[in-house]
Amino acid sequence: MFIRDAKRTAKRFEKPPHTSRQKATHENKLWTGKTKTKCTFTGSPHRLILSATIMAYYYYQARKLHTLYCLLLFSSLPCFIPSMASPLPYNTKPSTPLISFLERLQSTALQTLGPKDFDPKLYVDLPLKYDLPVVESAFAKLPRSANGTVPVEDLDLFIERYLGRAGSDMVLHEPSDFVAEPDGFLPKVENSKVRTWALEVHSLWKNLSREVADAVRERPGLHTLLPLPGPVVVPGSRFREVYYWDSYWVIRGLLASKMYETAKAIVNNLISLIDVYGFVLNGSRAYYSNRSQPPLLSAMVFEIFSRTGDLDFIKKCLPSLLKEHHFWNSGIHKLTIQDSQGKKHSLSRYYAMWNKPRPESATMDKESASKLRRISAKESFYRELASAAESGWDFSSRWMRDSSDLTTLVTTSVVPVDLNAYILKMELDIAFFARITGDHSTADKFSVASQARRAAMDSIFWNNKMGQWFDYWLTDNSICEEVHMWESNNQNKKMFASNFVPVWIRPYSTDGGIVKKVIKSLRRSGLLYPAGIATSLSKTGQQWDFPNGWAPLIHMIVEGLAKSGIKEGRSMGEDIAVRWIRTNYAAYKKTGAMHEKYDVEACGEFGGGGEYVPQK
């Protein structure tokens, strides 16, 4: 039965602040790593989005080139104790009866089928064929042994009778603006093999385009899938729904493919989520409604506008962008840090509204939490897990006190460089959109907000000596502070690709002094490898760590360097882009697919680690 076929899916500069208190003979001299495979374009799908779109795009580019102590005496006080807080219900969204039932089914399936090739997400993606009470009643009648297992045949039969196929609530969609070879497609890509490859990747839009089935709109209560209004592009495989930050690179690819209407439809879908929830969800499933993902909606709108000049589109998007800005700059996401000069800065962090296992990974999360004894410790851990998922970096040593122990996640105690860079871009974009649509008071307000964010980033994250931006760790976990006092030791001086992401944002990419320092720092970082930029220097087995390189991070750094007016920056960006494209090409030729992550140590090797089978 289909259920059983489902795939289950340093260099250190300093310890992180919490811990201190308690790498082809590639020609470029920049590189410190050793190449295992020589990689050249010789000879003549599924995860088009992240890697593929930027590889084609970048080939083109390369060618041109967190002292008021809150003791929680009053549980309703809007303060919290990062990492050891008692659960605060006002920060937690309720689950739904459908999700709770599917989680019970998931748990029974794991007990019955065993862990081999078990993907917990599959079960929370199954649509019901009948109303929940009918399905629950049939489920309750299944024969069970004392340890909770159900005979495999009975489980299979139950699923076949009462549940639809995972993914069946999304139907294939033929994008109306797709043509096999669009006019003006990657005009600067002349190499015939690369051009053929780019067109093959371009053709994958047809495999990844979907629309929500009528059944979901007719009976939404039977589905965890959310009824988005327009056509979508999905990552593919186990990711059968729309993802927030993935959509930025989907849109970059669609724009390269001249598919402007499809790109706009994706933004409209995300806006529909803001209309209902007040923010863009991690993905278009009910079980993702407790968190967002890296906020790149304004960046999507900006890219579409710069290709289409569609002012009506901007007018439609602007009110939603204002709501999203409020989400990231209020409540649990907002914090205040006082710098060494006594100036207070507002910054943002990831903080999921959830203190239970993530439904899509509930069996795994419960297993990970089993070593924790206290319920409050488990609940805090669950919140840190979901918050790491909100960051898009699920999981990484970046959020861990002890990189070998997932239960030491302290995501909500980290003030992240990249998140604040995205919000700075959001503020700049909103100011620009408001200005061109004649809303000068909003434009002025957001211009001031962007200046304040830049000042905050300069004071809290930027390390002039090291030439990069470091995440800031909130260290005093025994209290809830209204204002956190900045300490230089609280910058996490470990190397992560995210330390260089701000160079993607205009005020930094156009600042020659900053870019020169960043170039020098990136060269010395130990992150540059023959096949790209390593996510970190720690080999933890987590997917957002060494030796994986991820397209979004590489794209942002390369684009920032390429946009800089500095010759050395452009040449470094081009060199990284070429290495990345080579490894994407070599792996594509070897495996016939684009991959979400690559092993940066060797050309043509895809990445691994994490909680699911590497995504193609």
Ligand SMILES: OC[C@H]1O[C@H](O[C@H]2O[C@H](CO)[C@@H](O)[C@H](O)[C@H]2O)[C@H](O)[C@@H](O)[C@@H]1O
């Ligand atoms: O099922 C586990 C997790 O899967 C998602 O995260 C990963 O895939 C996303 C889709 O491509 C990507 O946006 C994210 O960066 C990856 O880490 C999901 O977003 C998580 O919430 C989920 O727990």
